[in-house]
Amino acid sequence: MTEDDPAALVAALADVHRRTTMVGWDFAVLDGAMTSENPPWDFEADCLAAMRRARTVVDLGTGGGERLAALLDRLPAGTAPSVVATEGWVPNEPVARERLAPYGVPVVPYDAEAAPRLPFADASVDLVMARHEAYDAAEVARVLTPGGAFLTQQVDGRDLVELRDWFGAELLYPEVRLDRARADLERAGLTVVVADEWQGRARFADVEALVTYLALTPWTVPGFEPAAHPGRLAELHRGGAVDVTQVRFRCSARTP
Template sequence: MTDDRADDLVTRLADLYRRTTMVGWDFTVLNGATTSDELPWDFEADCLAAMRRALHGTVVDLGTGGGERLSTLLDQLPARSGATVVATEGWAPNEPVARERLAPYGVPVLAYDAEAGPRMPFADGSVDVLMARHEAYDAVEVARVLAPGGVFLTQQVDGRDAFELRDGFGAESLYPHVRLDRARPDLERAGLTVDVADEWRGRLRFADVEAVVTYLALTPWTVPGFDVATHAERLVALHRSGPVDVTQARFRCTARKP
């Protein structure tokens, strides 16, 4: 690649990065540009089963994003469900998106971010099902708000996820502590019984460097400090090498309050 062509590539990537923003929790812009291994479990099915068992209880979805997954779950509940469903969201731009999507279901969206302030806006022992998919939580708070017999379900992105991107761009993980070997004992110390604890590694393939840049624009926490101009040389090298493979890392826990 000549210097002129490399400069053109970097200019295009910079424009792509600038124009790409997350709305809700929507990765459809990457459809066809990425392929990934399948998780060996179905977290959504686990959540739906728990919601069905709490037809007259209180269900909370922490970090609902734009309400996409919660609305899909609610569509699968029986019409006779008498559950009280509440969502929280900690990123201000997502709040109006979630409220608009969840309004037809009568689901309020409360502002809450566990990383900004750990106390949840729920009374002690008031929640029957608490869900946190790729959302931070405080184990002590989880135990406080769960009712006796209540269940907490979480799927998390391990802090080592996509470490190849951080290594290549010279960055450090913002969440090295997010790991199953820390999450499980934290929940147990909070007084919960952990019934399920699994972790998984798989491959995520980006078709080209444009897909990588799009992904980093959607998830800026993946490579803190990423900048197209600063990392131009590395981006040109990735363009020349073809598809980019990274390691996906996930874990899940299901815990209940005795």
């Protein structure tokens, strides 16, 4: 994008923003245009190891089912546990159902922020996984079997703080932090086994990639519209690549 005229730049970015929508949990449109550092841990490996030990598994906030399908593909044939996925974002539900149907995994509508009670019986699940998904610690503890495990990786509420500073948005979830998560899990009667946090960099190749990301994740800067920020977008455009700060944490916990 080479527009030197701010009005032309904003018009072009507005068109990008309007044409971009998320399907499932697919960021392929940003391949080569967004790079990000990764935490030193391997959350997928943690989940895979836990799945191999479990008989019953719930994947909270499965998105379009992409991640869960990839985990199931890595299990030896005939060894997969009984798995149920949940998803709270309505556009994702049919995508997840279609992707997970070949694995025999049902997708249950569930949003912890709207109705925290999980749709599962007491002490009925060996493993609950939540990657970048809200959860209620007391509900997780309720549905876990004795000796059951909970694994979560979360986007810290201070993630991508630069975007909120640049575009005038409030932190939506300032309470999502490792210390709060750990305290909530312990209050629910779980024993926290692992608790780590990490900060790193994400880089957008240019301002068009940044606007694409904001369109894909409208919750990052709620109500974002390019037309409302011509000066800031022009400044970012002149600077070339755009760097922002990622913040992540993980917890694993077990029932007695």
